[in-house]
Amino acid sequence: MKNLSAFLFSILDKFMRFIELPTVYLQKKIGVQRMGYLFVAPNMVLFSLFVFLPVGLAIAYAFTGGTNMLIWDRPFIGFENFSRLLNCGSYMDPASCEFDLFWTAIHNTWWYTLLNATGTLVMALITAVVLNRLTKGKALFRSIFFYPVLLSPVVVGLIWKWFLARDGLLNSLVLDLGGERTIFLLEVWWSRFWVVYVSIWFHMGFFTLIILAGLQAIPRDIYEAAKVDGTSEWRQFWRITLPLLTPNLLVVAVLLLIRSVQVFDEAWVLTDGGGPGTANTFIVQFIYQTAFSSEVRLYGLASAASVLMGLALLALTLIQVWLAKKAEY
Amino acid sequence: MAAIQLKNLHKRYESIDVMHHVNVDIEDGEFVALVGPSGCGKSTLLRLISGLEDITSGEILFDGKVVNRLSPAEREIAMVFQSYALYPHMTVKKNLSFGLENLNMDRAIIEERIQKAAKLLDLLPYMDRKPRALSGGQRQRVAIGRAIVRNPKVFLFDEPLSNLDAKLRVQTRGEITKLHKKLNTTMIYVTHDQVEAMTMAEKIVVVNAGKIEQVGKPLDLFERPANRFVAEFIGSPKMNMFKSKITNVSDSGIEVTSNTIDHFCIPVASENAKIGDSVTLGVRPSHIEIAESGIPLEITQLECMGHETFIYGSLKGESEDLVAHLPHHFEAEIGDTIYLRFSSQFMHVFCDKTDQAFKRIES
Amino acid sequence: MLKFLTRTRHHGKMDITDILSWLWLTLGTAVIAIPIAWAMLSSLKTEAEVNSFPPSLIPQSTVNTQVEGYDKDLSVWKWTQPNGEIKNVALVRRIGIKATVVDIDNPEKTLQVPTSEITQLKDVNFQWQNYTDPLERFDFFTYINNTVFVTVVATILTLLLNSMAAFALSKYKFRGKNAIFMLILSTLMLPLSVIMVPAFIVIVGLNLADNLWGVIFATVATPTGVFMLRQYMLTIPDDLIEAARVDAASEFRIYWRIVLPLCAPALAVLAIFSVIWRWNDFLWPLIVLSSPENYTLQIGLNAFQGQFSVEWHYILAMTVIALIPVTIVFLVLQKYITEGVAGSGVK
Numbered sequence A: 001m002k003n004l005s006a007f008l009f010s011i012l013d014k015f016m017r018f019i020e021l022p023t024v025y026l027q028k029k030i031g032v033q034r035m036g037y038l039f040v041a042p043n044m045v046l047f048s049l050f051v052f053l054p055v056g057l058a059i060a061y062a063f064t065g066g067t068n069m070l071i072w073d074r075p076f077i078g079f080e081n082f083s084r085l086l087n088c089g090s091y092m093d094p095a096s097c098e099f100d101l102f103w104t105a106i107h108n109t110w111w112y113t114l115l116n117a118t119g120t121l122v123m124a125l126i127t128a129v130v131l132n133r134l135t136k137g138k139a140l141f142r143s144i145f146f147y148p149v150l151l152s153p154v155v156v157g158l159i160w161k162w163f164l165a166r167d168g169l170l171n172s173l174v175l176d177l178g179g180e181r182t183i184f185l186l187e188v189w190w191s192r193f194w195v196v197y198v199s200i201w202f203h204m205g206f207f208t209l210i211i212l213a214g215l216q217a218i219p220r221d222i223y224e225a226a227k228v229d230g231t232s233e234w235r236q237f238w239r240i241t242l243p244l245l246t247p248n249l250l251v252v253a254v255l256l257l258i259r260s261v262q263v264f265d266e267a268w269v270l271t272d273g274g275g276p277g278t279a280n281t282f283i284v285q286f287i288y289q290t291a292f293s294s295e296v297r298l299y300g301l302a303s304a305a306s307v308l309m310g311l312a313l314l315a316l317t318l319i320q321v322w323l324a325k326k327a328e329y
Numbered sequence B: 001m002a003a004i005q006l007k008n009l010h011k012r013y014e015s016i017d018v019m020h021h022v023n024v025d026i027e028d029g030e031f032v033a034l035v036g037p038s039g040c041g042k043s044t045l046l047r048l049i050s051g052l053e054d055i056t057s058g059e060i061l062f063d064g065k066v067v068n069r070l071s072p073a074e075r076e077i078a079m080v081f082q083s084y085a086l087y088p089h090m091t092v093k094k095n096l097s098f099g100l101e102n103l104n105m106d107r108a109i110i111e112e113r114i115q116k117a118a119k120l121l122d123l124l125p126y127m128d129r130k131p132r133a134l135s136g137g138q139r140q141r142v143a144i145g146r147a148i149v150r151n152p153k154v155f156l157f158d159e160p161l162s163n164l165d166a167k168l169r170v171q172t173r174g175e176i177t178k179l180h181k182k183l184n185t186t187m188i189y190v191t192h193d194q195v196e197a198m199t200m201a202e203k204i205v206v207v208n209a210g211k212i213e214q215v216g217k218p219l220d221l222f223e224r225p226a227n228r229f230v231a232e233f234i235g236s237p238k239m240n241m242f243k244s245k246i247t248n249v250s251d252s253g254i255e256v257t258s259n260t261i262d263h264f265c266i267p268v269a270s271e272n273a274k275i276g277d278s279v280t281l282g283v284r285p286s287h288i289e290i291a292e293s294g295i296p297l298e299i300t301q302l303e304c305m306g307h308e309t310f311i312y313g314s315l316k317g318e319s320e321d322l323v324a325h326l327p328h329h330f331e332a333e334i335g336d337t338i339y340l341r342f343s344s345q346f347m348h349v350f351c352d353k354t355d356q357a358f359k360r361i362e363s
Numbered sequence C: 001m002l003k004f005l006t007r008t009r010h011h012g013k014m015d016i017t018d019i020l021s022w023l024w025l026t027l028g029t030a031v032i033a034i035p036i037a038w039a040m041l042s043s044l045k046t047e048a049e050v051n052s053f054p055p056s057l058i059p060q061s062t063v064n065t066q067v068e069g070y071d072k073d074l075s076v077w078k079w080t081q082p083n084g085e086i087k088n089v090a091l092v093r094r095i096g097i098k099a100t101v102v103d104i105d106n107p108e109k110t111l112q113v114p115t116s117e118i119t120q121l122k123d124v125n126f127q128w129q130n131y132t133d134p135l136e137r138f139d140f141f142t143y144i145n146n147t148v149f150v151t152v153v154a155t156i157l158t159l160l161l162n163s164m165a166a167f168a169l170s171k172y173k174f175r176g177k178n179a180i181f182m183l184i185l186s187t188l189m190l191p192l193s194v195i196m197v198p199a200f201i202v203i204v205g206l207n208l209a210d211n212l213w214g215v216i217f218a219t220v221a222t223p224t225g226v227f228m229l230r231q232y233m234l235t236i237p238d239d240l241i242e243a244a245r246v247d248a249a250s251e252f253r254i255y256w257r258i259v260l261p262l263c264a265p266a267l268a269v270l271a272i273f274s275v276i277w278r279w280n281d282f283l284w285p286l287i288v289l290s291s292p293e294n295y296t297l298q299i300g301l302n303a304f305q306g307q308f309s310v311e312w313h314y315i316l317a318m319t320v321i322a323l324i325p326v327t328i329v330f331l332v333l334q335k336y337i338t339e340g341v342a343g344s345g346v347k
Helices: A002-030 A035-062 A080-085 A100-133 A138-150 A153-163 A169-176 A188-216 A220-228 A233-261 A265-270 A283-293 A299-328 B042-050 B092-102 B107-120 B136-148 B166-183 B194-200 B218-223 B228-233 C002-012 C016-042 C129-137 C140-171 C177-189 C192-205 C212-220 C223-233 C238-246 C251-262 C264-280 C283-288 C297-307 C312-344
Strands: A088-090 A093-097 B004-013 B016-026 B031-035 B057-062 B077-080 B154-158 B186-191 B203-208 B211-216 B240-250 B253-257 B264-266 B278-283 B288-291 B295-304 B309-315 B322-326 B337-342 B347-351 C060-062 C074-080 C086-095 C098-103 C110-114 C118-120 C122-124
Touching: A002 A035, A002 C251, A035 A299, A035 C140, A035 C177, A035 C192, A035 C212, A035 C251, A080 A299, A093 A100, A100 A138, A100 A188, A100 A233, A100 A283, A100 C016, A138 A188, A138 C016, A138 C312, A153 A188, A153 A265, A153 C016, A153 C297, A153 C312, A169 C016, A188 A233, A188 A265, A188 C016, A188 C312, A220 A233, A233 A299, A283 A299, A283 C192, A283 C283, A299 C177, A299 C192, B004 B042, B016 B042, B016 B211, B031 B042, B031 B194, B042 B077, B042 B154, B042 B186, B077 B136, B077 C238, B092 B107, B092 B136, B107 B136, B136 B166, B166 B186, B166 B194, B186 B194, B194 B218, B203 B218, B203 B228, B211 B218, B211 B228, B228 B278, B228 B347, B253 B278, B264 B347, B288 B322, C016 C312, C074 C098, C086 C110, C086 C118, C129 C140, C129 C312, C140 C177, C140 C212, C140 C223, C140 C251, C140 C264, C140 C297, C140 C312, C177 C223, C192 C212, C192 C283, C212 C283, C223 C264, C238 C251, C251 C264, C264 C312, C283 C297, C297 C312
Parallel strands: B031 B186, B031 B203, B077 B154, B154 B186
Antiparallel strands: A088 A093, B004 B016, B004 B057, B203 B211, B240 B253, B240 B278, B253 B264, B278 B347, B288 B337, B295 B309, B295 B337, B309 B322, C060 C122, C074 C086, C074 C118, C086 C098, C098 C110
């Protein structure tokens, strides 16, 4: 085993010496410090291709129409994509809009974001506070609560789809308790509830960990001083923990909003593509469908929707950066 | 082995000049100390010589050849860092052989060289250990060993002893000197500790604020400091300084007067001196004698070591305290008044305008 | 004395907050564990059992036996006779409420019994075919292969490229360094969902659509990785790098022989994250890959459940396959993962 790894390492070393040759030549040419350009280059090429260029393209495509893919085959149409997306009788009523699906998606996303962010924040905060009190088993429970975060959206979607199925465990429990069998994912309000529920179940552990880190940063001696004063634990939470944690919680809350707006994968798997009907169709799904899975691929319209979502996320990000800076002091 | 010349060396970081047109000659096989207070640029100077940093203008010559554009490896230098900079993930043996492997040297030669160096430095029992399993002194020896195996033309030391405790420092000082005798290679040694410089080096370069203040043999710097900075920097405790004025100038020297001394003649070259110029007088603590009568001193502090005595006190009319060093035991109490005598041939005179010393007239 | 008593009582007793805490933890653990455990248990059931309602908890299957004089195996039933005696019988046929059974010990004689008196015998039985069948009959073997390929290659490239960039940004001085760093950092907050349309068009332009390399290349340069490794490399003393320069090492060799080994702990954390990201990745492969022979496990599984939505025994088995590697990684390395997440706030 040891011989094998030594052998592999020697091969790797030979290979690296081979790669080294041109870099030595280059180093001689451009000098030591400028070798930094060489080392960032591969990363920057990929970043440029798959991040910077697409950002530029997203904006460019948003102003073009037609169904051709290549930018030079596409006519410039100015703000038409935006004005069509925003063309509504009333923004409160998606049916009055030219693109009713877009506005349905916005309404759905809005409610989802509100409920998911609030729910996750409250659940994660309670869990973090409870975990922080533990003297024994902290690591174990932390791991248990974190575990779902590591699952894939498809796995989470399928596990819950099975759990909520017509013949699933939940229905069996409901029947045992004298309830009525419900096909949860085919009823508008139930399916919306479960989409939010599953999201909280899926992502809560991540936010719990972050809040827990914030809790652990609160100096112990503040609590000890409070204990000496005879402050009850309940009061401690409201008077010490929460105020000291608030800057942290705000950052987490905005992060949650940012993540929630991008809801797609697990909801898509769970609800078979945003169903029933369009009850769980969200903005990312709208963009995805418009660009990739409809008969005519409306890249311009999808890009315009992306740009709008990007602007909303940018605003949230700026708020978050501002809050994070404030939290440091 | 190499002789090194620095010609008009200049270094600028962004818009700040850190080395000002430095000229130094180092002979082949010489042990040179670069000494100065922290932040004076002595480490920068070493890094410029090593090739780790590029110079802004000027020339560096090794054996008469310009090496400005050469990398450290091409200059064939070896360097011992203050932090030792041992590769933490490699064994002692790997640490020693890494540099030779990079030169694509034959395995057998590498093995032979590291065995030789390890024997010389008593490292054989630790060859398979990682640096973190070594003591400070052992790490230091590995760092030196790493330099030795490469048979460099020049050894550069960047404050190599500052991480060792006092006892080990004295011991290692001796070892490095011995090493120099044995290898006879040019060594450049950076330190802020003037004692290290005085005891080890054959030549000392005093650096201050990016400029060379004086270059010379250790004793030269002690006896004939070229300026106030060197006078105060070399020697411990510091040289005592008094403000005074020139009252007379003659071929045999300068006559000065201050609050404590009156019309005192000091044998220094007088061509730049003018009557009425303000100067500073300097006298080393060890050059002060106790006498029956003379300049009165009230003792404020006394350090008796048995074989030597340090006397601290204030002179009438002087703002700064005076220190005297007697090479024997001296019986006195704090508050006592004693009388001092300065001998004129040990006194230094510095011009207040230029801070340069008036040259001593050698008898 | 009173003080002493109250103190011990206070220490010994669980107060209401303790009780609520433990209640929360127990409930939370149940809520997390039950759906997963349920999916795992169900994945081992036979097709018939998966589709039966009400469901049984433990995977079971009917017990069959060979009876002399009958060509096919007969199912075994428990017969509770009117006199209270219990006997195992084999069912020959059932018509309406009457069943024809045969005594297993005495196969010549057939009996007519009311179906209300017999219940089918079941055994604990794990249906491992649910796992092997999809691998053989459907493309899941290919999906897994593709996922492993993407995961391994993308992780290696991520480690190499991100560490190189981090090395440049932490140990070199060159014009534009800070601008590049800020540029990389700003993409930390840019989600794929905003740029997925043009990113796909770039992939098409590079002729990498429906190609695993298209999945790999787009995700290799991660701002998270660069940032994390740069922070770590800043703690490596510059002296080490200069010592290596004096030791005649080229800059590339310094990277390869000094910096990379010294970054091993940070690289390990990034590797763990990278493996989990790639294994679970959904949206991007969904966009890039279009033909089934290129599907990754997640995409394949999603497509399969859309196409064969009644084959839950297979769907669940493959779901378990998809969650097992991450679970193992987590069980072994949970400490590093939770600390890595808490420390850097990435996922």
